[in-house]
Amino acid sequence: MRVIVDWELCESNALCMAAAPEVFEVRDDDRLYVLVEEPGEELRSKVELAVRSCPMTALSIAG
Ligand code: SF4
Numbered sequence: 716m717r718v719i720v721d722w723e724l725c726e727s728n729a730l731c732m733a734a735a736p737e738v739f740e741v742r743d744d745d746r747l748y749v750l751v752e753e754p755g756e757e758l759r760s761k762v763e764l765a766v767r768s769c770p771m772t773a774l775s776i777a778g
Contacts, residue, residue: 717753717777718762724773734768735761 718738729741737758740748754762759776766774 716756716759716762718749718751719775719777720747720749721771721773721775724771726771726773728770730768730770731765731774734765738762739765 725747727741727745727747729739729747731739731747732741735754735758738749738751738754738761740750742748751758762776766776
């Protein structure tokens with residue numbers, strides 16, 4: 716699976732990081748970093764939760 720971020724929509728509020736800290740990290744510079752662009756299947760439920768958690772609907776999954 717591939718994580719897709721719509722950077723136009725992302726507000727760096729870190730709700731995705733709360734859901735899947737292995738994949739998403741908002742750093743001190745107030746920007747979101749995707750730590751793993753193609754997470755393994757073991758992270759799918761967390762990434763799906765992150766997608767649902769994003770209030771800006773900035774996240775999606777391909778594959
Ligand atoms: S939850 Fe959405 S808006 Fe917030 S940091 Fe993650 S991708 Fe960006």
